[in-house]
Amino acid sequence: MEAVARKFKPKDFKSELKPIWCPGCGDYTVLNALTRALAELELPPEEVAVVSGIGCSSRIPAYTSVYGFHGVHGRALPVATGLKLARPELTVLVTGGDGDGFSIGGNHFLHACRRNVDITYIVMDNQVYGMTKGQASPTTAPDWEGSKLTPEGTGINPFQPLVVGLASGANFIARVSSSDPVNMAQIIVEAIRHPGFSLVQVLSPCVTFRPEQAEWRDIVRTAVVDFTGDAARAARRLMTDDGFNVGKVLYKGERPPFRPEHEPTDGSIAELEARFAL
Amino acid sequence: MNTASNRDGLIHTIPELLAHALAMETEAAERYGELAQQMETHHRDDVATIFRRLEKAETKHLAEITEMCSKVELPHYAPWDFKWTGAESPEAIDIGRVHYQLSVREAILLAYEHERSAAEFYAGIADTATAADVKKLARQFADEEQEHIGWLEDWLAKCGPGDAVAVDDPDPPLGQE
Numbered sequence: 001m002e003a004v005a006r007k008f009k010p011k012d013f014k015s016e017l018k019p020i021w022c023p024g025c026g027d028y029t030v031l032n033a034l035t036r037a038l039a040e041l042e043l044p045p046e047e048v049a050v051v052s053g054i055g056c057s058s059r060i061p062a063y064t065s066v067y068g069f070h071g072v073h074g075r076a077l078p079v080a081t082g083l084k085l086a087r088p089e090l091t092v093l094v095t096g097g098d099g100d101g102f103s104i105g106g107n108h109f110l111h112a113c114r115r116n117v118d119i120t121y122i123v124m125d126n127q128v129y130g131m132t133k134g135q136a137s138p139t140t141a142p143d144w145e146g147s148k149l150t151p152e153g154t155g156i157n158p159f160q161p162l163v164v165g166l167a168s169g170a171n172f173i174a175r176v177s178s179s180d181p182v183n184m185a186q187i188i189v190e191a192i193r194h195p196g197f198s199l200v201q202v203l204s205p206c207v208t209f210r211p212e213q214a215e216w217r218d219i220v221r222t223a224v225v226d227f228t229g230d231a232a233r234a235a236r237r238l239m240t241d242d243g244f245n246v247g248k249v250l251y252k253g254e255r256p257p258f259r260p261e262h263e264p265t266d267g268s269i270a271e272l273e274a275r276f277a278l
Numbered sequence: 279m280n281t282a283s284n285r286d287g288l289i290h291t292i293p294e295l296l297a298h299a300l301a302m303e304t305e306a307a308e309r310y311g312e313l314a315q316q317m318e319t320h321h322r323d324d325v326a327t328i329f330r331r332l333e334k335a336e337t338k339h340l341a342e343i344t345e346m347c348s349k350v351e352l353p354h355y356a357p358w359d360f361k362w363t364g365a366e367s368p369e370a371i372d373i374g375r376v377h378y379q380l381s382v383r384e385a386i387l388l389a390y391e392h393e394r395s396a397a398e399f400y401a402g403i404a405d406t407a408t409a410a411d412v413k414k415l416a417r418q419f420a421d422e423e424q425e426h427i428g429w430l431e432d433w434l435a436k437c438g439p440g441d442a443v444a445v446d447d448p449d450p451p452l453g454q455e
Contacts, residue, residue: 006354011308022451023316023376032373036357134453147453179374180365186358207377208451217374 007042010035015065024214026178026204027057027124030095033184034122035064040189048091051080053105055097056131057124057204074104077112080119085260088118091192098125102138102159113168113197118257120191120198123161124178126206126213134209146210161201163238166231166251171196173234173251178204179217183247190249196257203246216244223248288361289403295412297352299343299419301360302396306369307336313376320378322445325385328433332389335426336369368395382441383434390430397423
């Protein structure tokens with residue numbers, strides 16, 4: 001508790017556009033947690049950018065008052081990487097879903113972790129493609145029979161985003177539940193503050209195409225151990241984890257973020273033309 | 279369900295109480311507004327009307343508390359430092375418990391549960407605080423919440439059999455074939 005009031009309220013980070021997610025969707029909570037986190041960090045809206053791809057959760061940039069880029073399916077991370085490298089003073093966030101991030105954008109995910117640029121990636125994982133009406137995604141369990149495209153399940157082991165993120169070089173890894181928005185706000189604050197690539201997996205139920213996920217709120221439990229900076233130890237924990245340990249940071253690395261040196265520039269057209277002169 | 283209380287007596291001063299009240303009423307007003315908007319988007323005007331009325335009531339209550347706070351230097355609490363024991367402030371309906379087919383009765387019961395939690399939160403402070411001014415103000419806030427609880431009890435009493443039935447959707451979302 002401090003005696004100084006914050007400059008911004010969470011509402012200051014919301015746009016006039018109202019969300020059209022299904023009532024009960026976990027993504028509402030993520031939007032609320034994100035705006036609370038930005039208010040707590042006292043980041044002026046004009047110094048923040050949210051980048052996304054395609055999907056229900058990728059609509060978040062439109063619902064915020066910060067700079068936003070609603071881009072191409074699976075390509076949010078390279079756009080965000082370019083933005084952060086060109087404008088290192090900005091706080092760059094990426095929001096999206098499991099299909100966008102781990103299937104269509106799977107290769108970008110690996111290399112974003114590896115590059116370790118100072119951005120925060122918030123993935124709303126509902127284990128389904130919701131916007132296209134309920135197909136199995138990379139994180140769907142192999143025996144989920146809810147889609148007519150996979151009537152007997154996919155039979156394929158689900159993608160493990162946190163294990164893969166850790167192995168690929170993500171510098172901060174956490175898992176939270178949309179049923180605890182205050183904890184989520186706290187973890188997002190930590191993720192933004194931690195240098196390098198921060199990965200936050202949010203268990204965010206799809207109430208329409210995976211109604212059984214409403215039970216997640218009763219299944220999730222607060223992780224019993226605090227974060228480690230030892231990647232091998234974190235890997236052992238994540239490999240033996242059932243996916244429902246939430247609410248804490250699981251890994252905080254110390255790898256320096258990728259920050260290429262920029263040549264001094266005056267930003268003029270003449271200077272740009274000079275660079276391309278033959 | 280939020281089960282906020284002040285049984286551990288962590289709110290001792292008027293500025294601390296007002297900081298909690300301001301956050302709670304802000305979140306309640308905004309949440310009722312969000313839920314009303316969600317229901318309007320899904321053409322559930324019956325349920326949206328309930329949430330809009332509560333939003334209006336909470337906004338009025340918020341304006342009164344904001345006025346009180348203008349004369350006091352409030353401490354800043356990070357969202358996770360407030361003394362609620364639930365996941366959020368007690369008066370804010372959990373978004374995950376709402377559905378587009380929510381019946382009118384379910385919506386009223388949900389609001390009733392959270393208004394009661396808010397009253398219990400203030401009553402808990404009134405019971406455990408040691409300072410007389412904190413006790414008095416917390417009791418006043420608890421009584422104001424009772425007014426909302428009274429409305430909801432009236433609305434519940436007026437519910438007909440149809441109000442308890444989840445709304446049928448003749449064109450439900452279907453998985454892509």
